[in-house]
Amino acid sequence: MERYGWPEAVRGVKEFCIEFEAADDEYRKQMIAPEPHSTGNKAFDAMLAGLAEHLAFHHELRIPTWALDSKRSVEDEWWFATDSPGLRPLCFMDTPAAFASRGVFLPRSALAHV
Secondary structure, three states, rough: OOOHHHHHHHHHHHHHHHHHOOOOHHHHHHOOOOOOOOOOOOOHHOOOOOOOOHHHOOOOOOOOOHHHHOOOOOOOOEEEOOOOOHHHHHHHHHOOOOHHHOEEEEOHHHHOOO
16 A cells, blocks of 8 residues: 555544544444545555444444455455565454455454554
8 A cells, every 4th residue: 555645544544433432323323334535556445344343343332344355455465554575464463354354464452442
């Protein structure tokens, strides 16, 4: 994934997660139910699907259908949320299944607010 705009995108995801955690279950369902428009970046789209599945699983909500769509995956390309090759083994071991199944690898610490 091109890193241009990455800090803003991560900030937006963290803000979403903070709001999600503060919400009741009904509002949480409404937050993840609608399919977001493509960001234009396949890896980030896959990460958003992984996030929706991860949040749904951990809050015992139904996983949105859009998040299970195979087009929201980079399995054939694998994407790491780090530019450091030395951190990739940690990402392989530490990434939650909802992300790894889509080819998106990130350290669990990146999900501190999730």
